[in-house]
Structures are given as structure tokens and as C-alpha cells.
Amino acid sequence: MASAFREDRSHFEANSPTTSVHGGRGEDGDGTTNAPGRQSDGASSTDHVQEKAAAVAPLTKKQKFKRHCRRFWWWYLIGLVIFLAIFLPILFLVIVPAIVQRILDDQTMPISGGQFIAVSPTQLNVSIITSLDSPLPANIDPMMLLLYNEKTPTFSPFVNVTLPELHVKGTTELNIKNQIVTVTNETELTSWFASVFDQPTVTLSTRGDPKIHLGALHTNGHIDKTVTVNSLNKxxxxxxxxxxxxxxxxxxxxxxxxxxxxxxxxxxxxxxxxxxxxxxxxxxxxxxxxxxxxxxxxxxxxxxxxxxxxxxxxxxxxxxxxxxxxxxxxxxxxxxxxxxxxxxxxxxxxxxxxxxxxxxxxxxxxxxxxxxxxxxxxxxxxxxxxxxxxxxxxxxxxxxxxxxxxxxxxxxxxxxxxxxxxxxxxxxxxxxxxxxxxxxxxxxxxxxxxx
Structure with missing residues (x-):
């Protein structure tokens, strides 16, 4: 057995130093290490890292943003849906009506002409020429305007007229023409006509609730205006x-x-x-x-x-x-x-x-x-x-x-x-x-x- 073991070692060179698996010196410290071989491997690895670093350039802000959006788009989608679910009702129910009402409140509706003609004890032929001024193009559905005397503590319209369908863009004339209307409150009409006869000027108040279309959007508004017109002055x-x-x-x-x-x-x-x-x-x-x-x-x-x-x-x-x-x-x-x-x-x-x-x-x-x-x-x-x-x-x-x-x-x-x-x-x-x-x-x- 001893002879065989020795034979097995016979293929090693006598002068060859033993090395560790890590390429170090042998136990006896004699001989040289495989230094040239390790230097070649190190140089190749360094070159590879340098080439890889040179190939991957820094990302721009735009590229980073796109990468961020690709990674988190579904979060943004959920956030957008939640935002629209909150904002759109506020837009349609609060913001747009508030804008429309502000425009209506700013209207002066001056009366530039018209007529009141008695046709029977209970009916009048009424015409009124006025105007609306809107910065936004809009369509107004036909609506009823109530004419009343603002001096009466309780709202008591004496006649109702119908405002025809109207498209408003900028300053637009509003013409209520030859409408036969029924007197709804003779006492109030008498009081108003008394002022028409006695005073150099008289106030005429109107109230109505128009339905307004802004393109595909529509909203309801409220008109309550009092204008001053010249009268008979006795x-x-x-x-x-x-x-x-x-x-x-x-x-x-x-x-x-x-x-x-x-x-x-x-x-x-x-x-x-x-x-x-x-x-x-x-x-x-x-x-x-x-x-x-x-x-x-x-x-x-x-x-x-x-x-x-x-x-x-x-x-x-x-x-x-x-x-x-x-x-x-x-x-x-x-x-x-x-x-x-x-x-x-x-x-x-x-x-x-x-x-x-x-x-x-x-x-x-x-x-x-x-x-x-x-x-x-x-x-x-x-x-x-x-x-x-x-x-x-x-x-x-x-x-x-x-x-x-x-x-x-x-x-x-x-x-x-x-x-x-x-x-x-x-x-x-x-x-x-x-x-x-x-x-x-x-x-x-x-x-x-x-x-």
C-alpha cells in the first residue's frame, strides 16, 4: 500500500512547489506564485466594468419622469378618477352656476321702449324692449318674467310676460312684442300706474328663473331686476x-x-x-x-x-x-x-x-x-x-x-x-x-x- 501511494505521487515534479487552491505559495514557502495569470484576469475585469459604466449614461429628468409614470401609472389613474369624482360635481353644481348667476346679477336690463295698451278690463297688450350683455355665448330657454312693484312689501306680481328663446352673445336685444296678458293683481297694477301718472320716473321690477345652456352644459339662474324708466309726470x-x-x-x-x-x-x-x-x-x-x-x-x-x-x-x-x-x-x-x-x-x-x-x-x-x-x-x-x-x-x-x-x-x-x-x-x-x-x-x- 505504501508503495502504491508513492507511485501515485510520481506524476508531480519534484521541484514543483505546492500551491493552494487560491494560488498562494506552498506550505514550504518555496517557489513562486502564479502572479502573471491573476494580473491578466484583473485587467480584463476592470476593462469590463469601465466599458459597462461608459455604456450606461445618466438619465435626464424627462426620462426619469417617463420611467416614473410607467412604473406608477395605475396610482395616478386611481388618483385622477377620485379627483374627477370630487371636482366634476363641484364644477357643475357650484362653480358653473355661480359664474352664470354672477353674470345675471351684473345685468342692468335697461328698458329702451315698449307699450302698455288696455284691451279689456282684465287684459293688456304688453311690449318691452330691453337687452342682456353676456361675456359667454349662451342659449336661454323660453321663460316667464313676473312684473311687480318693488314698493309693495309682499311679492305680488301684477302681470306675467313670456320671454322667447334667446341666443345671447355680447350685447343682445331682448324684445317682448305684443303679448296679450291677463292682469293677475289689479290692486298692484293700479298702484304702479298711479306712480306712472304722478312721477317723472317710475321703477319697474322683473323676476324670473331662466334655464341657460353653455354649449353642452346647462344650469338654472335667477333674475330679479328693478329698472327706472321715465313716466308721464302728471x-x-x-x-x-x-x-x-x-x-x-x-x-x-x-x-x-x-x-x-x-x-x-x-x-x-x-x-x-x-x-x-x-x-x-x-x-x-x-x-x-x-x-x-x-x-x-x-x-x-x-x-x-x-x-x-x-x-x-x-x-x-x-x-x-x-x-x-x-x-x-x-x-x-x-x-x-x-x-x-x-x-x-x-x-x-x-x-x-x-x-x-x-x-x-x-x-x-x-x-x-x-x-x-x-x-x-x-x-x-x-x-x-x-x-x-x-x-x-x-x-x-x-x-x-x-x-x-x-x-x-x-x-x-x-x-x-x-x-x-x-x-x-x-x-x-x-x-x-x-x-x-x-x-x-x-x-x-x-x-x-x-x-
């Missing part, structure tokens, strides 16, 4: 322009006709049908006239009238008439007041207008010279009567009006109601004389149809 400028006596009177009692001016200082045109007016001298009713088919656009409106002048009442109360005309006569004028008597459309009384006009008074001041000229023209129309002869026959050598103007300021007395036995007793002493008697004679001749 018909300031009302004047009887021309006056003609009809002698003899017509079969229906008509003995007076002419033209008067009914000015409309307002923004809205008004139509009130046939308007009957009481003619007053002070508190004495001396006549009744009718203006037909009254339609008042903006500006002065000259309208024909006819009716009856109560000559009996006028001459039987001449003293009362002269007393009431004191201030006007001192300025060379005659003052005639008018109050409402009736307002009729198609044979039906318009109560809300009568309630207003029957309790209002308008005044016409006419020059004495103009009135005398009109009356003289009435007497001589179609006849051969000489004006100088008629004046001499009626007034003699003294003009009645001059006598009145010359003595009125000296003494003013209150007249009493006249009696049939003594008509001249009603004339103040300061104006009694040939002129008063002549005026009495004129009245008698007019009654007998001489002129």
Missing part, C-alpha cells in the same frame, strides 16, 4: 290747443270740439281707449269732452276731442267762474282744469285707469286772446257776420276782459250761487258793468242760436 304740458263752439248744438248735445295736447314724457307708449274728461273751472263742472282711441307714444300728442260745454251752468255761475279765474286772468289767461270721467275700451270700462284719472287733475292755461279768437271763429264760421259789428253788439265800447283785468285786483269778493231771478247778483261788484251784462247777452244769444 301730463305736464296738457293744453287745449283749439276750441270751437258748435251752434246750434248737434242732436246728441255736442256743442264743442277742438284739439288738445296729451304729452307723454315716459319711455313706454300708453293706450287707454276712449278717454272722457270733465272740464272744471275751480270746483265747478262746466263741460264734458271725449278723446277717442287714445294712444300716447313718447312726445307731444295732438288729439281731437268733442263734447258738451254746459252753457247754462257756465252763465248761471258766472261769478263763481270769474272768482276761480282770478289768478289766471291777472296774467291774461283762462285756466281750465280737467279730471277723468271714464275710460272705455270696446264698450268696457277700464277700472284701474279710471281709479287713477278720476282722482287726478290736469290744467290747461290758454291765452285770453287765443280763446277769444277761437270763439269768434266759431261764431262766424260759414256766416257773413262782421266781427267788428258782433264785438260792438256784444261788448259795446268796452271789452269785458279788459274790464275784468282792470278791476279784479282792486276788490275780490266771493260769489254766491245765482238764482233765476237775478243772474247778475252772482257777479262780484268789482267786475259788474257793461262788460258783464254784455257777456250775459252773449250767452242768451248763443242759447237762442243767434250765433
Amino acid at each position: 301730463l305736464d304740458g296738457f293744453t287745449i290747443k283749439d276750441l270751437q263752439l258748435l251752434m246750434p248744438a248737434r242732436d246728441n248735445g255736442t256743442n264743442i270740439q277742438g284739439f288738445l295736447n296729451l304729452p307723454n314724457w315716459g319711455t313706454l307708449d300708453l293706450g287707454i281707449g276712449n278717454l272722457s274728461l270733465n272740464l272744471m273751472s275751480g270746483d265747478l263742472r262746466i263741460g264734458l269732452i271725449t278723446v277717442y282711441d287714445v294712444y300716447l307714444p313718447r312726445g307731444n300728442n295732438i288729439r281731437f276731442f268733442n263734447g258738451e260745454l254746459f252753457l247754462d251752468t257756465l252763465f248761471q255761475n258766472i261769478g263763481t267762474v270769474l272768482s276761480s279765474q282770478g289768478d289766471a286772468l291777472s296774467g291774461g289767461n283762462i285756466q281750465i282744469n280737467a279730471t277723468g270721467n271714464a275710460t272705455v275700451v270696446n264698450g268696457q270700462h277700464i277700472r284701474f285707469i279710471e281709479t287713477i284719472l278720476n282722482n287726478r287733475t290736469v290744467t290747461s292755461t290758454t291765452s285770453v286772446i287765443k280763446l277769444a279768437s277761437d270763439l269768434i271763429g266759431s261764431f262766424t264760421n260759414g256766416s257773413q257776420v262782421s266781427i267788428p259789428d258782433m264785438l260792438d253788439e256784444v261788448f259795446g265800447n268796452t271789452t269785458f276782459i279788459q274790464e275784468v283785468l282792470g278791476h279784479w285786483n282792486a276788490t275780490k269778493t266771493n260769489s254766491t250761487a245765482p238764482t233765476k231771478r237775478n243772474l247778475l247778483a252772482s257777479i262780484p261788484r268789482s267786475v259788474r258793468g257793461p262788460g258783464a251784462l254784455s257777456l250775459f247777452k252773449l250767452g242768451m244769444k248763443m242759447r237762442m242760436g243767434k250765433f
